[in-house]
Amino acid sequence: MSKKIAVTTPQSEVSPRPFAYRNRLLHCDEADLTALAAEHGTPLYVYSAQQISHRFQLFEAAFATRPHTICYAVKANSSLAILRLLGKQGAGFDIVSGGELKRVRKAHKPALKKVVFSGVGKQLWEIDAALEADILLFNVESEAELHLLAARAKALGKTARFALRVNPDVFAETHPYISTGLSEHKFGIGIKAARSIYRSAKKSKWLDPAGVSVHIGSQIRKVDPFAAALTRVTSLIADLRHDGHNIRYVDAGGGLGIDYGATAFDPAKQVAKYAAAITKGLGTEPANLLLEPGRFIVAQAGALLTRILYIKKNGTKTFVITDAGINDLIRPALYHAHHEIIPIKQPAGKSTFTADVVGPVCESGDFFARDRILPPVKPNDLILLLDAGAYGMSQTSNYNSRPRPAEVLIDNATTRLIRRRETMRDLLAPELL
Ligand SMILES: Cc1ncc(COP(=O)(O)O)c(C=O)c1O
Numbered sequence: 001m002s003k004k005i006a007v008t009t010p011q012s013e014v015s016p017r018p019f020a021y022r023n024r025l026l027h028c029d030e031a032d033l034t035a036l037a038a039e040h041g042t043p044l045y046v047y048s049a050q051q052i053s054h055r056f057q058l059f060e061a062a063f064a065t066r067p068h069t070i071c072y073a074v075k076a077n078s079s080l081a082i083l084r085l086l087g088k089q090g091a092g093f094d095i096v097s098g099g100e101l102k103r104v105r106k107a108h109k110p111a112l113k114k115v116v117f118s119g120v121g122k123q124l125w126e127i128d129a130a131l132e133a134d135i136l137l138f139n140v141e142s143e144a145e146l147h148l149l150a151a152r153a154k155a156l157g158k159t160a161r162f163a164l165r166v167n168p169d170v171f172a173e174t175h176p177y178i179s180t181g182l183s184e185h186k187f188g189i190g191i192k193a194a195r196s197i198y199r200s201a202k203k204s205k206w207l208d209p210a211g212v213s214v215h216i217g218s219q220i221r222k223v224d225p226f227a228a229a230l231t232r233v234t235s236l237i238a239d240l241r242h243d244g245h246n247i248r249y250v251d252a253g254g255g256l257g258i259d260y261g262a263t264a265f266d267p268a269k270q271v272a273k274y275a276a277a278i279t280k281g282l283g284t285e286p287a288n289l290l291l292e293p294g295r296f297i298v299a300q301a302g303a304l305l306t307r308i309l310y311i312k313k314n315g316t317k318t319f320v321i322t323d324a325g326i327n328d329l330i331r332p333a334l335y336h337a338h339h340e341i342i343p344i345k346q347p348a349g350k351s352t353f354t355a356d357v358v359g360p361v362c363e364s365g366d367f368f369a370r371d372r373i374l375p376p377v378k379p380n381d382l383i384l385l386l387d388a389g390a391y392g393m394s395q396t397s398n399y400n401s402r403p404r405p406a407e408v409l410i411d412n413a414t415t416r417l418i419r420r421r422e423t424m425r426d427l428l429a430p431e432l433l
């Protein structure tokens, strides 16, 4: 399906993105993207620190009236510099591995006490590391995991604060690969089974049943499913308190979606609607609220800058071949995700052509856009794939022995390389002949 692209400017009146033309050249805040490409090469991930902070502060403001901690979902973008930026503003973190715990420790150690640990397959060493770090909360996803957590807490002489991640069986309209709140999904524990598991956990002095958590999926635009899921969680919390558990935390997960299109999108209104839905779901049951947004904080603050290598025709189709590929940004291939594509030089006229924008990787699935209407572009031109700040760099790979891109963070007039481009030496280093 072809989609119109924003050929004049990606900025609407309420701009959700930090990218705009100045003197016909695309900038990220103050930084000229042509100059960045010349200095750092392409493909290059570019992020605006201001936009990331702004999104985080929108969340803070929307929940200001109740006790809460925003635990940014590290998986969305796990760059150390971005974690540090958020940590310094008071963010906690939602992690899903020992590796992500290590990143938080390195980026902003004081945030360890605001870490929640999710994931269906926590390993013994990861549980141990999190216990040693004295994280805020384990979001436990199975009875077997709870037994292991109790055993490790006992072995290390620690008390493990935990929440069961319950599966509320709520449908959230999103891509099936990123929907998690139905009983057919691997995530969480059926909400009906939860009460008896809390009861048996109470017998262990190494376990502290401190909360209940839920996460129904990602890129969810309608907020009603969040309210529905939390209503079920709130009723469980009432039951658990009745059973004598000291439940202090309710973790509402992440999942708030953004608009990947060219239309105006007001993040402040979106987060306000989301906060209203969460508040409705929580009712009058008091608890410290934990939130795990990822995409909403970083997606639109970032973009992938890439250079056109070739333009070719096969039959009736035209292909724009870029130096970025599926290994640099997998979202279009994996979820048929739409990313706006804009040229770095603002087009003078209104002429367009239709093409597939594809990468150099040896897969037919290596595409960024199909039958996209584009302004005139030619080989060696730079183009920008918008809204790539979340699940972009964090889902890269070395497929086809391609080094990962570099990343730069722009903070007003300052541009900082926050990850150098990988080299072939980096790629070959772990291999043994
Ligand atoms: C447990 C958990 N928390 C938070 C998130 C972050 O989701 P999002 O980036 O959609 O806010 C995810 C990803 O879906 C997740 O699995």
Ligand SMILES: N[C@@H](CCCC[NH3+])C(=O)O
Pocket: 075, 178, 218, 219, 331, 335, 390, 391, 395
């Ligand atoms: N990787 C997905 C989001 C998955 C969220 C993981 N819990 C995306 O790019 O949209």
